[in-house]
Amino acid sequence: MTEQEKELWKAFQNGSKDAFEEILRIFYRPMFDYGFKFQKDHDQLSDDIHDLFLSIWDRRAFLTPTANLKLYLFSALRNQIFRTKKRLPFVQELPGEDDDHLFQETDYAETKILRNEATDEQLSRISCVMLKLTKRQQEILHLRFFENLSNAQIADVLNISEPSVYNLLSISLKLFRNYWNVYFNILPFFLFFHKLLIISKLW
Amino acid sequence: MDKYNNYHIDFFLADDGFVEWVHSGKPIEGTRWEALLHSDPNIRPEFEQARALVMEWKGLPSQLSDQKLSHGIQRIMTSVNERDEVRVPLHDAYRIWFKIAAILILMIGLGWTVMRQFNDKNAYTYEKLTQRTESELVEILNDLNGDHEITLPDGSKIMLSKGSRVSYSKHLLTDSTRNVFLKGDGFFSVVKDEKHPFLVYTDGLVTRVVGTSFKIASIGSEVSVAVRSGKVAVYRMREFENNRKDDILLTPNQQAVFTTEQNQISRKLVEDPLVLRGQEQILNFDYVESPVSKIFESLEKAYGIKIIYDAETFSSCNITIPLREEPFFTKLDIICKTIQAKYNVSGNDVIISGKGCN
Numbered sequence: 030m031t032e033q034e035k036e037l038w039k040a041f042q043n044g045s046k047d048a049f050e051e052i053l054r055i056f057y058r059p060m061f062d063y064g065f066k067f068q069k070d071h072d073q074l075s076d077d078i079h080d081l082f083l084s085i086w087d088r089r090a091f092l093t094p095t096a097n098l099k100l101y102l103f104s105a106l107r108n109q110i111f112r113t114k115k116r117l118p119f120v121q122e123l124p125g126e127d128d129d130h131l132f133q134e135t136d137y138a139e140t141k142i143l144r145n146e147a148t149d150e151q152l153s154r155i156s157c158v159m160l161k162l163t164k165r166q167q168e169i170l171h172l173r174f175f176e177n178l179s180n181a182q183i184a185d186v187l188n189i190s191e192p193s194v195y196n197l198l199s200i201s202l203k204l205f206r207n208y209w210n211v212y213f214n215i216l217p218f219f220l221f222f223h224k225l226l227i228i229s230k231l232w
Numbered sequence: 233m234d235k236y237n238n239y240h241i242d243f244f245l246a247d248d249g250f251v252e253w254v255h256s257g258k259p260i261e262g263t264r265w266e267a268l269l270h271s272d273p274n275i276r277p278e279f280e281q282a283r284a285l286v287m288e289w290k291g292l293p294s295q296l297s298d299q300k301l302s303h304g305i306q307r308i309m310t311s312v313n314e315r316d317e318v319r320v321p322l323h324d325a326y327r328i329w330f331k332i333a334a335i336l337i338l339m340i341g342l343g344w345t346v347m348r349q350f351n352d353k354n355a356y357t358y359e360k361l362t363q364r365t366e367s368e369l370v371e372i373l374n375d376l377n378g379d380h381e382i383t384l385p386d387g388s389k390i391m392l393s394k395g396s397r398v399s400y401s402k403h404l405l406t407d408s409t410r411n412v413f414l415k416g417d418g419f420f421s422v423v424k425d426e427k428h429p430f431l432v433y434t435d436g437l438v439t440r441v442v443g444t445s446f447k448i449a450s451i452g453s454e455v456s457v458a459v460r461s462g463k464v465a466v467y468r469m470r471e472f473e474n475n476r477k478d479d480i481l482l483t484p485n486q487q488a489v490f491t492t493e494q495n496q497i498s499r500k501l502v503e504d505p506l507v508l509r510g511q512e513q514i515l516n517f518d519y520v521e522s523p524v525s526k527i528f529e530s531l532e533k534a535y536g537i538k539i540i541y542d543a544e545t546f547s548s549c550n551i552t553i554p555l556r557e558e559p560f561f562t563k564l565d566i567i568c569k570t571i572q573a574k575y576n577v578s579g580n581d582v583i584i585s586g587k588g589c590n
Contacts, residue, residue, distance in 0.1 A: 046312065053305045061296045061304075071295075075304050082308045087315070155289055174289040177255065179248060192542040199543070202242035209241065209285075 034098050042089050049086060056099065059176065060106050066168040068110045081109045100178075103186045158208045166201035173198060239268075239275040244282035254286040356436040356469045358397075358415035365411070367401040374416075386410060386423055388430065393417035417449040419460075436469040437490040437497070440479070458487035458502045461509045468495060484508050484536050486580050501577055505535045505560040515555045524549040524571055528584070535560055541584035546571065549589040 034055075040048035060078055068074045085092070085105070095101040159167050172178045172186060180198070184191045244250045253263060260266045269276055296304075362369055374380040374392040381391045385404045392398065396416025401407050410430045422430045424443020432439040434448055437455045444462025448455065457466055465479040466488045480488055480497055485505040490497045507515065514534045519527055524546050528539045537560070549571045555563055564575050564582065573586025 046309070049312065050305065050309055053308060057305055058294055058296055058301055061301075062294055065295045071300075075300070075307075078304065079308050079311065083311050083315070086312050155285070155292060174245075174251070174286065175292060177251070177290075190540075193540060196540075196543055199242070199246055202245050205245075206240055206242045 038094065038098060042092065042094075044089070052098075053082065056102050059099070060102055062175065063103055063168075063171060064106050064110055066171050067107075067164040068114070073113065074110070077109045077113055078106065080113075081106055097182070097185075099176075100182055100185050103172075104188065107186065154212070158205060158212055161208045162201060162204055165197070166204065169194070169197050170201055170205065239278055241278050241282040241285065244279060245285065250282070251286055254283050255290065356433075358399075358413055358433075358435070361433050362399050362413050365401075365413075367403060367407065367411075369399040369413075370402055371397060371399045373397040384410075384412070386425065386428075388423045389421045391419040414448055415450070417447070419445070419447040421445040422462075433469070435490070435492050436495060437488075438467040438469055438472045440465045440467065446482075453492040455490045455492070456487055457482065457490075459484050460506065466490070466497060468497060470495065499579060501537065501580055501582075505537060507534050508536050511535075518552070518554040520552045521550045522552075523547070524551055524567065527551070527553065527555075527567060530555075531560075531563065538581040539584060540581050541573075545586065545588040546573070546584070547588070 037048045037051055037055075041052060057078065061074060064074050064077065065071075068077065159170065162170070169183060169187070172183045178186070180191055180194045183198075184194045187194065189197075250265070253265065260269075265279070269279060362371075372382050372392070374382075374394060374396055377394060379391050379393055381389055382398070383389050384400060388410075390398060390412075393416055396414070396418060398415075398418065399413040401411055404410055408428065410425075410428050412430070412432050414432055414434045420430075420432065420441075422441050422443050422445065426442050430441045430443075432448060434450055434455045435453075437457070439446070439448065439457050441462065441464045444464055445460040446462075446464050447458045447460070449458075450456075457464060459482045461484050464482045466482065467479050468490070480499055482488055482499070485502050485508075486499060487502045488497050488499050511534045514530050525541075525543055528541065531537070532539050551567065551570045553566065553570065558566075567573075568575050568584065568586070571586060571589055573584050576583045576585070
């Protein structure tokens with residue numbers, strides 16, 4: 030935690046609203062981007078962040094000083110999101126019998142990319158590949174590369190052991206690499222020939 | 233295998249040092265990456281791709297527009313300000329009365345909850361539940377000297393143990409949910425019908441499925457639900473009634489144990505895990521000098537049980553082993569003995585620990 034963050038946290042615990050607002054300015058956006066990895070509903074997500082900060086404000090006098098404010102806020106947000114998700118109607122909570130959680134389906138990347146050709150350019154290539162992964166895999170890659178957290182810090186946020194982080198990360202990366210190759214090493218060729226075919230037909 | 237096959241993008245992406253180096257923007261000269269590239273130029277494409285990826289990742293656009301950001305912050309600050317206005321300082325004399333009132337309310341509340349708990353304990357027995365239900369019921373009692381299979385109107389089957397009984401609605405096929413009340417033990421094979429969830433009520437526990445097979449056993453004040461195939465959700469009766477759907481989701485080889493007295497559900501592995509339906513072929517061959525990680529992976533797939541271990545520690549463990557019909561834990565025993573490791577069952581997961589092989 031930087032000196033500035035330490036000062037801010039201390040001032041906030043003593044009831045300074047300015048310090049609180051400053052903390053919001055620093056962390057609101059990273060928290061939103063992180064939370065988005067497993068709460069895709071923008072309104073629900075900002076509600077969750079709102080409620081979390083309000084409860085942090087209410088409990089400010091009882092909070093212990095944290096070693097790393099960002100990690101603390103991330104894992105608190107994570108809990109908050111899962112708590113609200115649990116309250117959703119139960120019909121949505123029981124997945125169908127057919128989706129097998131052990132086997133991530135490797136589906137039709139081609140059809141999807143053909144359909145989305147126009148939107149693809151707007152989406153970044155990484156987000157495009159990320160969408161093929163599970164929420165948990167997206168989450169860990171986000172923490173690793175967007176937030177640049179170390180394995181130990183990720184373990185802290187997710188509340189799991191470091192070896193599990195390591196395993197999860199390597200599985201996610203392997204999957205990421207496979208999709209990445211399909212999208213950007215093989216598909217361009219495919220699309221190229223596809224276009225050639227169309228042109229040759231026109232002749 | 234070609235040794236450079238190991239240098240895929242993910243090799244670089246998994247390396248803390250690599251990511252840090254790209255972020256630092258320092259030149260490649262003098263780093264170990266220079267030496268690596270020098271040793272074989274073939275890895276350069278993957279290396280460059282990994283480098284570009286790390287850069288691109290860092291620069292991904294945020295999901296949040298500036299306008300939404302300031303709106304979100306403002307909303308929080310407004311709520312914080314409102315909260316402070318509510319807290320008008322109370323006169324000291326009132327304060328003491330305020331405290332006394334608060335304590336009184338708390339105690340009454342506490343007493344009421346305890347009473348409720350006490351009264352509730354026996355509210356969900358088979359007899360009470362079947363009396364309370366509005367629909368006309370059909371009851372079947374197994375008074376034979378052994379297990380007896382019955383078939384429900386929807387085609388679902390229940391293997392009832394001796395002395396156990398079930399009740400179900402006369403209009404099972406037209407009701408919105410298929411409700412079944414059980415006293416004793418039964419192994420259920422439920423016909424899939426997503427529009428009509430199948431609910432089994434056993435003491436204070438509700439088991440909800442779409443189509444699957446599982447066993448419910450009640451011994452004394454304990455009810456256990458063990459899943460053979462498909463997915464099953466269990467709820468505590470009280471929460472179920474109050475529409476608080478705090479469910480526990482079970483997959484094959486997992487079981488939930490519910491204790492009526494404490495009104496608590498705990499989750500664990502079944503005593504003798506079986507190979508998942510449709511996964512039988514995974515295990516049916518000899519592993520010759522295979523990395524142990526591969527064997528664990530197959531076991532995970534075949535049984536749907538998560539095996540946690542440190543991949544690095546056991547990376548040099550290669551073993552030869554025939555895996556056949558022996559029980560799951562016997563397999564684990566054999567493997568662990570071979571690589572001099574230990575296993576523990578923690579909740580639903582198996583954790584392997586040891587020093588690795590050299």
